[in-house]
Amino acid sequence: MNSFEDDFNGKTMNFQEQQRRQVIMNTIENHDYLLVVASQQNKTVEQVKYELMMKLMRKS
Numbered sequence: 001m002n003s004f005e006d007d008f009n010g011k012t013m014n015f016q017e018q019q020r021r022q023v024i025m026n027t028i029e030n031h032d033y034l035l036v037v038a039s040q041q042n043k044t045v046e047q048v049k050y051e052l053m054m055k056l057m058r059k060s
Contacts, residue, residue, distance in 0.1 A: 024056045
C-alpha cells in the first residue's frame with residue numbers, strides 16, 4: 001500500500017468508529033427503545049444502558 005491508501009484506510013476506520021459510537025449514543029438516548037429492549041431481555045433500563053456504555057468503551 002502507498003501512503004494515500006494508508007491515509008484513506010485510516011480515515012475510513014475512523015469514520016466507521018465514529019458511526020458505531022453515534023449509533024450506540026443514539027440508542028442510549030432513545031428511552032422508548034431502551035424500555036422495549038429491557039422488557040424483552042428481562043432487564044432494567046439501567047442494565048441495558050450499562051451494557052451499551054460497555055460497548056461504547058470497547059472497540060468492535
